[in-house]
Amino acid sequence: MKKIIGMAAAGAMLLALAGCSGGGGSTSGEGEAPATEDLIVGFSQVGAESGWRAANTKDIQAAFEEAGIELKFSDAQQKQENQIKAIRSYIQQGVDVIAFSPVVESGWDTVLKEAKDADIPVVLTDRSVDSADTSLYVSFLGSDFVEEGKKAGEWVTEEFADADAVKIIQLEGTTGSAPAIDRAEGFADVIGSDPKFEVVASQTGDFTRSGGKQVTEALLKSNPDVDLIYAHNDDMGLGAIEAIEAAGLTPGVDIKIVTVDAVKDGMQALADGKINFIVECSPLLGKQLVEIVEKVVAGEEVEPRIVTEETTFTQEQAIEALPDRQY
Amino acid sequence: MNPTVTRALKHRLFWPIVTLLGLLVLNVAVRPAFFSIRLQDGHLFGSLVDILRNGAPTLLVALGMTLVIATRGIDLSVGAVVAISGALACSIIAGSADPNSPTTVLVAVGISIVLALILGAWNGFLVSVIGVQPIIATLILMTAGRGLAMLITEGQIVTVNSAPYKVIGGGYWLALPASIIIALGMFAIAAVLTRKTALGLLIESVGINPQASRIAGVRSRSIIWMVYIFSGLCAGIAGLMISSNVTAADANNAGLWIEMDAILAVVIGGTSLAGGRYSLGGTLIGAAIIQTLTTTVYTVGIAPEITLVFKALVVIIVCLLQSPALQTRLGSLRRRPDRRRPDRRRPVTTSTGGVLS
Incomplete structure (x- = not known):
């Protein structure tokens, strides 16, 4: 028992010492503007x-x-x-x-x-x-994910300004994550005001390529006449490209793709014409x-x-x- | 009751098959064209083809897992092995001068499979020679392995543009997905090796009682070692498929939670986690159920927030229907109550509490 008390006392002293050195350190930096x-x-x-x-x-x-x-x-x-x-x-x-x-x-x-x-x-x-x-x-200091979703939505409204009806598939990020929630919200805020835009399906692809591919494969079969895919990050968009190609369609032409992030592989696909628009998340x-x-x-x-x-x-x-x- | 019907009802795979059919019927009800398959660019194209192709890696991993579980073990490291083999193969191909040459791809695949065998042998060594409990032994590689995969890819997603490599997971042979042909090929080899020889019997005897088996002259140690190596091999090939399917190696996410899906497939298939009797056919049905479940979520349009609840419900129902206790109870409602003990040949299958991804 004595030992334990001794150890506790030593610990408390250590803590006190640490507190002292912490205080001392900060005061030295305070006086003059360095x-x-x-x-x-x-x-x-x-x-x-x-x-x-x-x-x-x-x-x-x-x-x-x-x-x-x-x-x-x-x-x-x-x-x-x-x-x-x-x-x-x-x-x-x-x-x-x-x-x-x-x-x-x-x-x-x-x-x-x-x-x-x-x-x-x-x-x-x-x-x-x-x-x-x-x-x-x-x-x-950081990105505004809602703003990113809005930018994607704004591009969509411009791109499809002359269309009568636009069917959209949304590939969501990990369910419950801040970017997934905010990017969906920003996008919906912009396109929601126009009834011609219809999100026919929205599923999570967990921000991964294989997730994006598997979801797109399945959703394309239930909605073969979709016009646009909005993916919450580049990787899911890259997966979607593979699924669209496997279905015998041309990504970027038959089905347009807009994503968020702008990582190198995504930019390459954009330059190759397979993605139509990327909102940067720097x-x-x-x-x-x-x-x-x-x-x-x-x-x-x-x-x-x-x-x-x-x-x-x-x-x-x-x-x-x-x-x-x-x- | 008609004796044929009674026999079918008593068959161990009756309820899993009913579940699988039920899921397929649900899909057709929502989308009548669900079963339609057409020829697209010279290969079959349709939802059923997708289920087969995407289900192939889970089936492979579950196949290895079945034999490990039959020896009363478990292999938690398969997801990490999936990540490592994909990362290694993609890094080799991406770093080579000519990614499209079949030789490069063969070398990359060969090296990755050898590494997967070594990792499997490491698990087997820990379990059979050192005597570490399987769940702990494989937990080591499960934790460390993903870090190893990250080291190989330097934390980046490695993208490969290689037509021959893409065939493994995303390509087609004879109009069928190459991945399911590879997976079914491995399945056939395992079935012949364990069911047409005494090997399956020896594995079961080791699972039921390792000491007794050893005293009876079964080489428990080599058999345990072998099943872990086989599990590593299956996971390695699955890793090649997963990375090839998206032509990229993602060390963070490739094969994440696949060990749980594999264990679930084994359990749904009626193999007991307590070791002993196992059913390869059951694992096949189990893996098909898991992949069909994922596809059903997308087809039916279940909201992502409640996807896991839906999956859990299906799994709970299958496990309950299979449990001997419930079956006896249901049976006694139908028949005159009798005092016979329930059929104890197949132990209770319990939910693994795993993450359904």
């Missing part, structure tokens, strides 16, 4: 689960190197506890700004409060947190993140929600953009 060269930013990435994410990491690292700001980078390998550990260690090291892409939405209040108590501003990138207290972070937010960091440190006001600079691609634009596509 020049860009002395800035240290801690960044905690979700992981390396996709080509999109890899491009995101690379872009952020390159942007900070170019700006001459020291970036401490850690990979959470899809685990929230790793991310919390990384943020705590950044607090202890007394970095100037912490940026991270939350693995999950909830459970951040405690660690963000610790950062706030240490006067370290936090910037969220790509994904948001569901905390009720918005003072815990200064800004959220992982390249490094430059904007650097700007936010510089503003925050200089004490300027930052918008609480900043949307990534994103564009759209037609087939002609894809041919031009393809050679420089990084991801």
